[in-house]
Amino acid sequence: MFPLKKVFANKKIIIALVVLAVLVLGYFYFSRMIKTKEHISSNNLDALLAIIDATGVSDDNKIQAIKLLNISDPRYADIINSTDGNKMNKIKRLLNITA
Structure with a gap:
């Protein structure tokens, strides 16, 4: 097992995890917003x-x-x-x- 201290010591991994979290949260937010706003095609x-x-x-x-x-x-x-x-x-x- 990798120690968590070593994993989070690398700044690139932290940035990648933050970007991934923002993308996932953004996807759920916008998909929910689109479902609630019905527009005519x-x-x-x-x-x-x-x-x-x-x-x-x-x-x-x-x-x-x-x-x-x-x-x-x-x-x-x-x-x-x-x-x-x-x-x-x-x-x-x-x-x-x-x-």
């Missing part, structure tokens, strides 16, 4: 904008199509699952599109 955003801009389609059918996108952002989920009749206008306001 660019593909879903493109599809959402295409659904909103579709002509000749009723708002109810647009809402059903938006539900199929499975957007997990709670702001959109609250609007889609609400019983209010102005769902499309609220989604447009959320996307900063003039209603």
Whole structure:
């Protein structure tokens, strides 16, 4: 067995252990932060904008199509699952599109 005093006497080993610890802690911190912040992917955003801009389609059918996108952002989920009749206008306001 190596004595711990000799192992920790080498500054390069200490620096490597500190860097490793920072990387591991950073990985867990950022992976947790990313999981808690749900964002719409660019593909879903493109599809959402295409659904909103579709002509000749009723708002109810647009809402059903938006539900199929499975957007997990709670702001959109609250609007889609609400019983209010102005769902499309609220989604447009959320996307900063003039209603």
